[in-house]
Amino acid sequence: MSVDPFETVSGTREEILAATYRALCDHGYADLTLSVIGDELEKSQSLIYHHYDGKDELVLSCLEYMLDYLESTLDETVDDPRVTLEEAIERICAPANSDPEESVRRAFIELRAQAAHDTAYREHFTRSDRVFRDWLQSVIEAGIDSGTFVDCESGRVAEVLCVTLQGIFFRRTTVTTTAWLPDTSDELVATLERTLYAPESTSK
Structure with a gap:
């Protein structure tokens, strides 16, 4: 069983959440911006704005995804x-x-x-x-x-x-x-x- 919820991703939403996770680990919350997440995503930053209104909405979605993954592995x-x-x-x-x-x-x-x-x-x-x-x-x-x-x-x-x-x-x-x-x-x-x-x- 993998402990990494983003080892495999499917679709744009999961790619954005995976990029958010990587950016959080690399830069921390204080220095996290949508631009930094966009750099991790390696796709048009407009995709992020299409799905999320701001940094905290995206971070919370990432946390919820990870918690759902954890529950599924217990x-x-x-x-x-x-x-x-x-x-x-x-x-x-x-x-x-x-x-x-x-x-x-x-x-x-x-x-x-x-x-x-x-x-x-x-x-x-x-x-x-x-x-x-x-x-x-x-x-x-x-x-x-x-x-x-x-x-x-x-x-x-x-x-x-x-x-x-x-x-x-x-x-x-x-x-x-x-x-x-x-x-x-x-x-x-x-x-x-x-x-x-x-x-x-x-x-x-």
């Missing part, structure tokens, strides 16, 4: 809840393998900041948080049903885990060192072993 069935949770932690805590990965993180932090004063962005990130939290809850409930996790209030645990992982994401993107990431990841897993995993699961 597995409805969870074969191993513990492995699934720990893989999610690893993805967020693992060192970046390339500069583009850091560029993506920085772009999302910039966009999230717009939600402080822009209702449209706030609504998007409210939905985005809900999608991630609901997925975490579904994994936890699968673990409870299979006996891998102890019985708990899955929604509350998912909320705490969601906020914790978001905090890690924000911090790693906005500080000068990530040397703290391995210990943080290990301690988070250790906390799950003490509070969520069933005794038989922790002994595996």
